[in-house]
Amino acid sequence: MARNKYDIDETLQTEFNFSHLKRLGAYIKPYRKELLITIFFVSISSMLGLLTPIFLMQIMDDYIPNKNIKAIILVSILQLVIFLLISVILSFKISLTSKIGQNIIHNIRSDIFEHLQALPFSYYDDKPHGKIQVRVVNYVNSLSDLLSNGIVNTITDLFSLLFIIGFMLIVNVKLTLICLLGLPLLIIIIFIIKKKQRVAWQISSNKSSNLNAYIAESINGIRVTQSFTREQENIKIFNTLSNDYRLAWIKAVKLNFLMWPAIDNISTWSYVAVYVVGISWLDNSMQGITAGVIIAMTGYIGRFWAPVNTLASFYNSILTAVSYLERIFETIDEPVLVKDCEEAIEMPAIKGEVVFKDVTFSYEDGVKILNGINFHSAIGDSVAIVGPTGAGKTTIINLISRFYNLDSGEITIDGVDISKATIKSLRKQMGIMMQDSFIFTGTIIDNIRYGNMEATDEQVIKAAKTVHAHDFIINLEDGYQTQVNERGTRLSVGQRQLISFARALVADPKILILDEATSSIDTQTEILLQEGLSKLLQNRTSFIIAHRLSTIKNCTFIMYVDGGSIKEMGSHDELLDLKGSYYELYMSQYKFLEKE
Template identity: 80%
Template structure:
């Protein structure tokens, strides 16, 4: 997938894609009983409503001229009853359709979110997170009206239209035909603006997505923005994107609103034509044309255009929905590139031997990042990975958890190819501490327990004590019950890392991965942590990426990685004696520390 950015529109699909609507139909299918009941109720209500002009015709042509007061009273009560039944049905319809619409939306949203949970890192590498979020929240919401009211109203209005035309035909065929001449005109208008409307809705959804992506990016980067006083530039970028969205929205809405004037005009012309011809024919004494017929016909013509307007609205919502559905289904269909093989087995309890055999890997085609990595970490080994920035250190450890697929080569744990085991069974047995120790919103206790949901409070506290996190936690206002916000901004970076240490310890993994995990801990904390860390590492195979070499001096093996290859390998003393890359690195840090 091509990498996307907040100011790059996602590609527009050129053709109206019916398959999306068909697929939406599969979400609607379970509610067909509700839809049927609602449509039936609405059809009854609309049929009852249709009787009014007809009753009026009888009153005008028969009861009033004959002074039949009793009949007028009976019919008036009948009308009242009809309107009461109609209002009860309307209330039932609102409840049924709202429930159905929200249920469908919930289902689509949960499918899209469920799928997002399975998508590999590579998907998130290529897409601004705001553009993903807008799909789950806004796009799905935008289907709400279509699902709750659109479908039911349109089908009902279609029935109404049939009723209306039937009533009109029963009153006067000629005048009905005059009224129907407006329809081809309307079709011509719809056909002319159809494509423009669809493209306009698609563009609008793209601009909305761009704006969302930028908002998410700006919020995430607000600290950097304020540090570099880039607020004004950000506001300008935001205004440009917001303006694009506004213009796209205005264009879509303008095209949308073209239909109403068209319908209004056509309905006025047909009404004028019916009245003109009707009065002319009445004057000429044409059989079947009376004042009552003209009054009833004008009543029906007024109603005739109502369902047409509803259907035109539905059509607009449909075009709008298709532009959203495209994105929603694209996400649900996004291939899960890192997934279990069909015959994948459960990873047996890990002992801890990790073997890379000539592993090559690239994030992007033709840009190799690892060029043939081979090494073996024996059970309980602590392997430190060092090297210049961008050398491929994080990539190596990401492959152990199978966050990406290898291009070639083999990676085995306890002799089992990791491609052949279920990913969840593999990751469950690993402890990973990434560069940014992620803190979730909730209490400190919850955050540590994330490593093992079954752990008791005592076990959580024990883990925190082991990694020396306990002292700072008990000093917080509510101790372990202190609420922290998402990303843990109220904690220092070092404190966040200590929490993630405790979390990893609680998970009790056989393989432990620490990416830069100790880089932000001050010297005092680091000394405290060394003891905890050595307990954490005991009996586990560990991989540590640390720029601060003091942390890894005691590792079983240190690998110096550069240009996607292991350039040197050995323990601290061996590598120093070799006077190669590691020696240079160590000496430069040592000199730097001496100077400072």
């Protein structure tokens, strides 16, 4: 798939619309009370700050000419008190808005992660994991400043703008109108660069996503990279992707920075116009212009364009955030294809009868992986699935666990159609060991208990002993409390498989699924493991995929799968007597072992 590459830009499935901002508002709504309180106090501080030019006008036009020193001192003290009060309010605002912003960020990130837990394997099959991770971390983080300060600053600056215009009109109406002449020009500039900004930030987010995807892939494959001395080639690829992101980010930032010089220039022109017109009217008593009026107006002009600049910055932030919101909500809106139906029932206690009825399945439209699979396994049967690579063996066991939806057909367990049962109640009664023996960061005992969080230490140790993992575990520095890293890099491949085996068994499942469970275990350990499992598998239905045919000779029946269908089915001896595909596979292994 084209999307499943680090060097291919993602394309949005839907166009942005302002309903995305409405959805963002739903995350803000629970904190509206705190935000309103903050806005109220910040608005008061803003209004108090606007008294300064009035004080200056009064001092220039009245107190200084009349040499009223006492009034000047009182105004100075009042101004100091106002500044202290504004400082306290701003400190309160910073503390509260930061807390609110981070709470909202946490809620958005939690929703994305929760949704990712429910998405089917097909979603992860189709997208590099780095491109998923960047949405949960980087994109959400990019909204932090917008949510922490942008909203409160914007609302309070809107109020400030109204207050400023009100004070300016009180001081002088004509000079106020002159100052406002620059607004239409600014609005035109905003609309010109708006679309370019959104596209630029979309491209930047694409390049960031590509870079993160490659970094994640490189870290996961570092052993292969160093084994084949691919470091220099990987550095070249990284530098190319990093440079693409750098150039895209610079272009987006340049568009953002167009707003500031535009406002700065318009602000400067307003100053000049007010000074020129104001001074020319200074001696005209009809205009009511005094030195104090000019000083007050120029003071307000600076304050007028400051919130305009903030509003323009917020507008920039919105356009930047839009490119991230599109990706975030696209992820949250990704359909959960494998989910409980409306009338789903709790899966009864499983006994272990599994039936496939004309099961057809494909990962992609038009490319069938399984075509008309039919079989019946009774309670307690051990079913082996063999065949060439890509035949559909793993797909069959994935469908039993309902990791994918069927194209057609039906799978029943104890007569219950699994598509009609809740996923949680189905999977909780299964023990599954995949080909990838994934080990999580934490202790060994927690990794084994992952399959059943209610398991006691004794049950964990019993499972470990059954799969012969106990001996190597107790020889580690802290035994079962030994800390292991992500993917279990401190452990050998065989040790990781044994831990994964114990994890599957500690769930005490009625259906046990083993996909190449012994592929990385030495022959001696495998013999011991088979001895322990022979007892454990009694009264359990098990499905086993194994390339070592010697390990499945005692299974109830064996299915030879090829080309998406079951070519042969029977016991080990029955299939040998057929002298068909299974016979040829077995004999090829037998001859190979004889040569050894």
